Amino acid sequence: MSDAVPAADPQAMAVAVEGASKTFNPGRANEVKALEDIDLDIGQGDFVTLIGPSGCGKSTLLRLIAALIDTTEGSVLVNGKPADAARLDRDYSMVFQRAGLFDWRNVSRNIELPLELMGWKAADRRRRSAEMLDLVKLGEFARHHPAELSGGMQQRVAIARAMSFHPKLLLMDEPFGALDEMTREHMQNELLRIWSETRITVVFVTHSIPEAVFLSTKVVVMSPRPGRIAAVIENDLGERNEATRDDPAFFANVTAVRNALRGGH
């Protein structure tokens, strides 16, 4: 397993996408050109959001990085390795819009799932899942079942599960998209806290402009048909907290992202 794997180059980009294209069902009547000529570099410790209208290929790009699907052209490197090698090395973890917890497992055992797959001993798993529950502040719900939890709490468990084996990279596909606005802002604060505590690299898909600007160090704006990167907006808001949401710099960047989405500058 992991000891057979060469250590990742610490200098390598967390994600390096070069000239990547993705065509679904090529040559058939239902051919879809989902992504065309994508170049994207994500540094270690960055928090990058992908934003764009529905159908512009955000999820597809995330799946390419995760090596859940193959590129039609171009290459994807994760921590300096081909994406699929990174997947096999468990370099990253994913969080989806639906928490996707296994409802026959309690919260703690859900968090242990990836650890089980990696062959961890029960005692180590127990200890790590307790740590993770503390990280997402759900300590007292370890033995609850997912069906008993609200949507926001389920998503926190999903994040704990994703972080349980300390991956270097977190890939999130509209993780807060199904939550109400209040819960959503609460979750954004929590995610930023976790990010600054762990310094994990995050690639975060959203179609909410304020969410993208509040969370990320870099906003990647995508345009549809075929999916391309329209603009990359550096978003240096420094230390973020509730006051950031009322900060003029925050609003300036919201406007910049909105203009980029409209296709003008």
Place this chain on the structure above:
Amino acid sequence: MTGSAAGAGEDAEAVDDPMVFEQLLRQRAAREQRRARMRRTGRQVVVLGLFICLLAVLYSLYKVVGGGIDDAQSDWPLIGSILPESDDLKMPPVLDIVSGIFDEPRGTDEPFWSIVGKEAAFTLREAAVGFAIGVVVGLGIAIVLTTSGRLERALVPHVIASQTIPLIAIAPIIVIWGRKSFDFLPFEWQDWMSVSIIATYLTFFPVTINGLRGLQSPRPENLELMDSYAARWGQTLWRLRLPASLPYLFAAFKIAATASVVGAIVGEISAGVKGGLGRRVLLEAQRYTTGPERLYIAVLGAAVLGIFVFAAISSIEYALVGRKGRETVT
């Protein structure tokens, strides 16, 4: 479900985290639901008892009406030709049936319920072995079919076609094979085992069909999640596909369990295997005139056996998946 959070339920006002507060409300609702379910179960038992009484009353009432039909045929030609006439031979009185349960049939020193009970146990063993083999075979086929869509499309029609062969036709063949050909086995083949094979034939089918649906029931993103963890195929099967298919499988198990009893009884009758309920039904039909109530009791025994296996599977299901809100299978 208990623990500190439930303990804090008493002073919910003191909780300031909105998520924890919401959680406490949910738990209260879940407790209510549990209580409602118990009340429902109690009502169901009462209703079942009343229903059985109602059937006995209707049965007795019909005897009153039907007893006159033959005489009245000229008066009510229509009714007389549609409804069968009844007398104590065709429809033994309810009280005869009840007392027949406790009588000792001539030539034995054992009450009839005990004889039928032992035969029911014999049939239950045939059915249970058939059910177990059917579950293993059915699930095995479903797992193999899950590996490839092409395999599924190619084989499912054959699985369905297998059920068009009449059970009664293959039963004697299986018994003959068992007696003549299965001597390579490390144990001596017995006729009841052939009956189990016959029962298997009915039980594997629902397990395969529902198992296939259940194994394919996880959402794509849950399968992607397993892929993203670089899970092996067997890990995904054991930790995702199989648990997700439990509700589907138990629906099939309930059908299969009752089918296994039917298969065992029909198998006994058509293959001429001694010792079980099927044989008893055949015997009591042959000597019907000397004790019509015994045939009724034998048939009631078969019905009770069917209900018993259904209830047994249901309670296992409740213990395994019932409690955990399976409405959110993801």
